[in-house]
Amino acid sequence: MKVYAIAGRKISIMRQKNLSNDELQDRVDVFIKAIEDDGLDHDEFMELFASHRFNTRNIAKAAFVAKNYFPPEMYIDADTDVRDGLIKILSNPECGNRTIVDNVLLCLAIIGDDVVKKQFWEWEKNPMPWRKSLYVGSEFYAQKGGYTFDEEGNEIKLVYDKCHELRKGDYKISPIKIGKVREADCPMCEMKLVDIVTINGNDKRLKHIGINGTVTSTICVNCVSFYDMYSKYELDGSANLIGEYEAKEECYVKPEELEVLANNTYSLGEEVHPHYGIHNNANTIGGFPHFVQDLKYLDCPTCGKKMKYLTQLHWDTIIEDMEGMLYIDICLDCNVTGAFHQQT
Ligand SMILES: [Zn+2]
Numbered sequence: 001m002k003v004y005a006i007a008g009r010k011i012s013i014m015r016q017k018n019l020s021n022d023e024l025q026d027r028v029d030v031f032i033k034a035i036e037d038d039g040l041d042h043d044e045f046m047e048l049f050a051s052h053r054f055n056t057r058n059i060a061k062a063a064f065v066a067k068n069y070f071p072p073e074m075y076i077d078a079d080t081d082v083r084d085g086l087i088k089i090l091s092n093p094e095c096g097n098r099t100i101v102d103n104v105l106l107c108l109a110i111i112g113d114d115v116v117k118k119q120f121w122e123w124e125k126n127p128m129p130w131r132k133s134l135y136v137g138s139e140f141y142a143q144k145g146g147y148t149f150d151e152e153g154n155e156i157k158l159v160y161d162k163c164h165e166l167r168k169g170d171y172k173i174s175p176i177k178i179g180k181v182r183e184a185d186c187p188m189c190e191m192k193l194v195d196i197v198t199i200n201g202n203d204k205r206l207k208h209i210g211i212n213g214t215v216t217s218t219i220c221v222n223c224v225s226f227y228d229m230y231s232k233y234e235l236d237g238s239a240n241l242i243g244e245y246e247a248k249e250e251c252y253v254k255p256e257e258l259e260v261l262a263n264n265t266y267s268l269g270e271e272v273h274p275h276y277g278i279h280n281n282a283n284t285i286g287g288f289p290h291f292v293q294d295l296k297y298l299d300c301p302t303c304g305k306k307m308k309y310l311t312q313l314h315w316d317t318i319i320e321d322m323e324g325m326l327y328i329d330i331c332l333d334c335n336v337t338g339a340f341h342q343q344t
């Protein structure tokens with residue numbers, strides 16, 4: 001455990017839930033000192049940020065002065081001076097350091113106010129010289145802030161503002177059920193398909209999702225590790241795979257493991273702040289996902305628009321020995337969900 005001294009008091013940084021405001025302020029002070037000394041522990045910062053979502057205004061100030069642009073979450077509450085300072089860095093045609101460009105774009109994306117959005121769209125239309133050093137444009141970086149743009153520059157929201165944790169509990173009275181094994185077989189590996197998540201959108205805690213009925217997302221637990229899988233839902237709770245799944249795949253998941261999955265008791269837990277799921281080992285619905293690889297929001301196979309992130313599940317919480325994360329996105333216009341897998 002690390003111990004820091006601030007104003008003569010010793011403060012330890014450790015995994016702790018429900019810190020008081022004073023305790024949080026102490027930790028913010030520790031982070032600022034660490035930034036000034038160029039010794040910020042990213043994991044400690046992210047863990048506390050995800051669990052407590054404290055205000056980062058002063059951290060952003062210190063980080064900007066120290067020319068420290070990672071992790072970008074430090075900048076989420078940056079004031080307008082810091083924001084404008086970041087924009088100024090990238091407005092310099094000489095700015096050619098790819099790491100700096102990359103990190104500053106992510107910091108701005110996460111600030112995500114109207115000025116940033118306007119600037120991102122401007123850079124998308126009229127690229128700066130640094131654009132040549134990047135694989136993707138600023139509309140991709142914007143996704144870090146939970147939004148992107150369509151071809152006319154209109155904003156598309158990629159996340160829900162509200163977030164709930166999924167907790168083990170009485171799933172029988174929960175508006176969310178995880179993992180129902182179906183009769184139908186996967187066309188690729190012939191294992192039973194699974195309704196990985198069923199959500200009753202009529203529950204008042206989930207009204208913000210915008211579904212007047214039930215959403216079900218169907219996948220093959222085995223094949224979703226290799227393919228993005230899409231299904232179309234009806235509001236009565238039924239769903240069927242859509243897309244072409246013609247390859248033949250070997251099945252690595254055992255039938256008894258599906259039974260374990262079907263017996264999980266994850267249900268709708270309390271509301272948490274939108275960034276709660278980005279670093280905690282938490283299964284969540286709504287808010288921001290924790291991408292273990294690159295940012296990814298699926299394109300709807302029916303209308304082609306970006307889908308919205310709906311829910312994330314840590315595989316090892318529902319199936320033993322399975323690693324990585326499962327993400328479910330949704331297109332409300334087409335009644336389609338998409339599922340994909342990431343692991344380190
Ligand atoms: Zn399969």
Ligand SMILES: [Zn+2]
Pocket residue numbers: 300301302303304305331332333334335336
């Ligand atoms: Zn669509």
